[in-house]
Amino acid sequence: MTPLAPAARPVSARATRQQVTQRADHHPADVRNLLTSGLAQACCYAAARPDCMVLASVRYGPAALCPRCDERRSSLGKGTVPVRLPDPRPLLQIAAASDACEQAAADLRHAVAAARQAGHPWSAVAVILGGTRQAAQQRFAATSGHR
Numbered sequence: 001m002t003p004l005a006p007a008a009r010p011v012s013a014r015a016t017r018q019q020v021t022q023r024a025d026h027h028p029a030d031v032r033n034l035l036t037s038g039l040a041q042a043c044c045y046a047a048a049r050p051d052c053m054v055l056a057s058v059r060y061g062p063a064a065l066c067p068r069c070d071e072r073r074s075s076l077g078k079g080t081v082p083v084r085l086p087d088p089r090p091l092l093q094i095a096a097a098s099d100a101c102e103q104a105a106a107d108l109r110h111a112v113a114a115a116r117q118a119g120h121p122w123s124a125v126a127v128i129l130g131g132t133r134q135a136a137q138q139r140f141a142a143t144s145g146h147r
Contacts, residue, residue, distance in 0.1 A: 030095040040088040045069045059083040109127065112140040 044064035056064035060077020
């Protein structure tokens with residue numbers, strides 16, 4: 001028989017912003033940003049359960065739970081009407097898409113600079129980007145170092 005782990009105690013539902021930030025420190029930056037900005041709520045077991053998903057999806061009175069902790073709950077919130085919280089995943093998708101756009105813009109600047117250093121004219125860059133030579137030059141001349 002395997003020994004049972006001690007029951008995880010929920011973190012106070014009235015956690016301070018500092019406590020939420022400390023709990024989120026071991027999670028991706030996007031999750032930390034959602035929690036510290038107040039756009040999402042932390043699961044009250046975030047610091048206590050290793051399999052906790054951190055971002056809460058339901059509230060039972062003052063206690064917020066992620067989907068995994070909600071499935072595991074035994075007496076927490078019994079007799080309390082659950083309140084569904086907005087799903088934070090679309091906000092995480094926005095953050096990921098924004099990061100991808102920033103990375104793509106940086107890659108494009110580097111590619112244009114490499115094309116210019118290789119001797120390609122602004123007109124060739126413009127054809128690839130679907131614009132005019134002048135627009136390409138105005139947009140990328142400062143980053144490529146070539147006029």
